[in-house]
Amino acid sequence: MILEKNRLSQSLVQPHAAEAGASRENVFFHLFKASWLLALLLLVLNLGTVAGLGNINALEKSLFMVAGLIYLANKPLNWGPTISALIILLTIFICAFFTRFFSFSWGRTASAVTALFALVPFFLARPSERERNLALKSIALAPFVLVLYGVALWMATGNPIIFRDHTGAQRLGGALHPAFLAAASYAGALSSAFLYSQHRSFRYLFFCAASIVICLLSGTRMPSVCAVASCALVIVGATRGGASRVGIIGLGLAAAVIFLMTFGDQILVRFMSGSTSGREDMWAVLNEWVVRYPLVGVGFGHHGLLIPESITKLTRTSAAHNEYLRSLVELGYLGAPVFLAGLFLLFVQSSASSFSKITFQTLALVLLVFVYASTDNVFFLSYSLLIALVISWAPPAPMPSHGQSTAKP
Structure with missing residues (x-):
């Protein structure tokens, strides 16, 4: 009789517990959705430049940080990337x-750490299916929203969406600097490629191709090459059967020919110019500081202080446009390798619940991001970090039960 009462009470309690757990998950998802979309919206609006508010990078980063903390609130940590993040942080402060x-x-240093770690919480736990779809679809739409926003500003204020740079090439910029638009297009194209591989909808294949076109029209070289290579790796890898793969490759080549016949002259001007936009002078200066502070560098976030004003005026930036050189001058020969290895492991390990489940595709895609980092500012730019986030979140993985560690014993 007592056993029957216990079973009856358990049967009544368990559904209520399940309902409470589902309700809690819904609350956290809607909070995450609102904070994620708000952070992404502020990033897209670029109010610091468009509305003349100055540098509001801290506000943009803080919104992503809030969204990341909400994202983590109801999840167990994936200990592989968490340990990598701690190693990065420890290296910086040592x-x-x-x-x-x-x-x-x-x-x-604290400001630079905050900029770097604003999106790190998203890498420390595996997403649910709803969170994955929200992030991938919103990132996939970002390049088109940016272009439409640029057109709207052009019509409202006369701010041109296309300009001619020092090489003579016409570049698509809109509300953003072309390099930022290129990073957003890279992330959007890769997200669309993963959505196509999972849903087999040609709508996402079209989004992927259109995002790559936007990236090319921005006149950026390395992100365009890496975006094309990354998307080809995902799409061809997801296509089954030799005939289907030949068909996809044929469509890609045909699209490339049509594009070159229409917009190719402006792109080739930029690609064939050989110009580094004055960056060689910047790199020469930074290399001199590496010689002066070879072991632990000048301090994380300090490389901008080393660049003379004459070079800043020429390049119109104080960013290194080479994350390896930047890491070397700020962290030295002792810190830079550990920092870069930790960052690579953070991106790679976050794609799976255990080290053994990391795929060759993930390794190749993260390597392409690190190739991109050799000529551009990648690890501190939110749009570029969205590329790593797409690589991390795209592979489906079952969520572990609450309280269960994802680390292997």
Whole structure:
């Protein structure tokens, strides 16, 4: 009799517990959805430039940080990427502690760490199916929203969506710098490629191709090449059967020929110019500082202080446009390899619940991101980090039960 009562009470309690758990998950999902879309919207609007608000990068990053913390609130940590993130953080602060750079500032280091880690929470746990779909679809739409936003501003304010750069090539920019639009298009194209591979809808194949066209029209070289290679890897890898793969490759080549016959002259001007936009002078200066502070560098986030104003005026930027050189000058020969290895492992390990489930495709895609980082600012730009987020979140993986560690014993 007592056993029957216990069973009856358990049968009544379990459905209520399940309902409470589902309700809690719904609440956290809707909070995450609202915060994620708000952060992405503020990033797209680029109000610092468009509305003349100045540098509001801290506000944009903080919104992503809030969305990331909400995302983590109801999930167990994936210990592989979590340990990698801690190694990165420890390396930064150890190098900062031992640097002898005369203008070192803990405040500047903390600001750079915040910029780097704003999206890191998203890499520390595996997403649910709803979270994955929300992120991939919103990132896939971002390039088109940016172009439409640029057209609207052009019509409203006269701010041109296309301009001619120092090489003579016409470049698509709109509300963003072309390099930012290229990074957003790279992320959008890769997201669309993964959505096509999962749903087999030609709508996503069209989105992928259109995003690559936007990337090419921005006149950027390395992100365009890496975007094409990444999307080809995903789409061809997801296509079954030799005839289907030949068909996809044929369609891609035909689209490339049509594009080159229509817009190709402007793209080739940019690609064949050989111009580095004055970056060689910037790199020469930074290399001199590497020689002065070879072991632990000048401090994380401090490389902008090293670039003379004359070079900043020429290049119109104080960013290194080479993440390897930037890491070397800021963290030295001791810190930079650990920092870069930790970042690589963070991106790779976050794609799976265990190290053994990491795929060759993920490794290749992350390697392409690191190739991209050799000529552009990648690890501190939100649009570029969205590329790594797409690689991390795209592979489906079952969510572990609440409280269960994802690490293997």
